[in-house]
Amino acid sequence: MAYQKIGVVGGGAWGTALAQSARRAGRDVLLWAYELETVEEINEHRTNRVYLPSVTLDRGIRATAKTAEMATCDLLLMTVPTQFTRAISAEIGPYLKEGTPVLACAKGFEQETQLFLTDVLAHTLPSAILGVLSGPSFAAEVARNLPTALTLAVEDEALGRELAEALGHRNFRLYWTDDVRGVQIGGAVKNVLAIAAGIVVGRALGDSAHAAVTTRGFAELRRFGVALGGQPETLTGLSGLGDLMLTCSSTKSRNMSLGKALGKGRTLEDVLGTRRSVSEGVYTAGAVVELARKHEVEMPICAAVHEVLSERMSIDAAIESLLSRPARAEPEPLARSAG
Numbered sequence: 001m002a003y004q005k006i007g008v009v010g011g012g013a014w015g016t017a018l019a020q021s022a023r024r025a026g027r028d029v030l031l032w033a034y035e036l037e038t039v040e041e042i043n044e045h046r047t048n049r050v051y052l053p054s055v056t057l058d059r060g061i062r063a064t065a066k067t068a069e070m071a072t073c074d075l076l077l078m079t080v081p082t083q084f085t086r087a088i089s090a091e092i093g094p095y096l097k098e099g100t101p102v103l104a105c106a107k108g109f110e111q112e113t114q115l116f117l118t119d120v121l122a123h124t125l126p127s128a129i130l131g132v133l134s135g136p137s138f139a140a141e142v143a144r145n146l147p148t149a150l151t152l153a154v155e156d157e158a159l160g161r162e163l164a165e166a167l168g169h170r171n172f173r174l175y176w177t178d179d180v181r182g183v184q185i186g187g188a189v190k191n192v193l194a195i196a197a198g199i200v201v202g203r204a205l206g207d208s209a210h211a212a213v214t215t216r217g218f219a220e221l222r223r224f225g226v227a228l229g230g231q232p233e234t235l236t237g238l239s240g241l242g243d244l245m246l247t248c249s250s251t252k253s254r255n256m257s258l259g260k261a262l263g264k265g266r267t268l269e270d271v272l273g274t275r276r277s278v279s280e281g282v283y284t285a286g287a288v289v290e291l292a293r294k295h296e297v298e299m300p301i302c303a304a305v306h307e308v309l310s311e312r313m314s315i316d317a318a319i320e321s322l323l324s325r326p327a328r329a330e331p332e333p334l335a336r337s338a339g
């Protein structure tokens with residue numbers, strides 16, 4: 001098998017679940033974790049209690065604290081949270097073999113630069129072939145081997161098929177595409193929208209309001225995605241609509257549950273202070289709003305979430321701002337960017 005040794009960069013919930021899944025696909029797995037205690041716990045006890053509790057890990061997963069060692073792998077899965085991806089991948093870059101496939105598995109845009117993850121990785125890993133793995137998938141469910149389907153995107157479709165075959169198995173179905181940008185857009189924007197959906201639930205605005213915010217949120221995601229070069233079919237696929245549906249509808253989502261807590265009146269600082277896990281929507285909202293401004297795409301729900309997270313607007317004022325928008329026609333033509 002051409003891609004026998006899989007390197008998972010990041011020992012959070014997602015990296016650990018992907019390592020477990022890659023073992024089920026018959027691959028050898030080397031996992032890099034940021035915290036030394038996570039490395040030791042995985043190697044000695046086969047657990048990762050902080051980030052993925054109640055899961056016994058396969059004996060074939062070996063953990064390391066040395067980033068350079070990851071360059072010995074045939075394929076890398078980058079799972080560290082988006083805002084740490086530049087720093088960690090830069091440590092691997094000098095050692096990586098020419099043409100090693102590297103899949104971005106985190107979700108979001110870099111806060112400071114508004115870059116897509118594959119654009120960040122193009123700087124730090126110039127010798128890699130870059131792609132994306134994204135879709136509706138809770139780490140705890142993947143770790144338990146519950147059936148899941150995701151999208152794997154690389155420009156070369158033949159390589160996409162090979163990678164999907166190397167990582168996929170019966171309960172981890174991978175569909176491939178060449179739409180590397182489109183797949184990243186869904187994963188980034190849905191987290192911001194999930195915060196909005198959570199706020200609706202926390203404020204007890206009702207199931208109808210939840211469906212409305214999810215559907216109008218999808219209209220924003222689709223407008224944004226097309227304006228930034230994604231294919232419309234990708235935006236209605238697993239990595240777009242699929243992940244939006246999952247994340248907006250389940251309190252297992254960190255983003256949705258964070259929104260719910262805000263809706264109930266807790267502060268952002270308070271919620272983040274009680275979590276070690278990442279809620280990417282908090283860090284990506286500003287980049288989405290800035291990219292939307294540059295591309296002249298109107299995204300009122302994402303903008304309202306950003307205002308609330310930045311504490312420039314109260315939740316009640318944000319709800320009022322959305323409800324008082326003028327009525328308009330549905331459906332809207334795809335090429336148009338007006339909201």
Ligand SMILES: NC(=O)C1=CN([C@@H]2O[C@H](COP(=O)(O)OP(=O)(O)OC[C@H]3O[C@@H](n4cnc5c(N)ncnc54)[C@H](O)[C@@H]3O)[C@@H](O)[C@H]2O)C=CC1
Nearest residue numbers: 011012013014015034051079081084106107138139277278
């Ligand atoms: N958990 C899930 O169900 C899924 C998560 N993802 C995405 O995967 C990415 C990672 O999420 P999770 O694995 O859930 O993270 P997590 O919330 O379980 O853990 C946080 C991670 O951040 C790492 N970290 C903390 N400080 C760091 C630093 N200074 N430098 C490098 N790493 C540091 C920790 O070691 C840990 O691996 C996110 O972008 C998330 O959206 C994607 C699909 C599913």
Ligand SMILES: O=C(CO)COP(=O)(O)O
Nearest residue numbers: 135136137138253254255
């Ligand atoms: O990306 C995910 C599901 O596809 C996980 O969502 P959260 O990060 O909101 O938990």
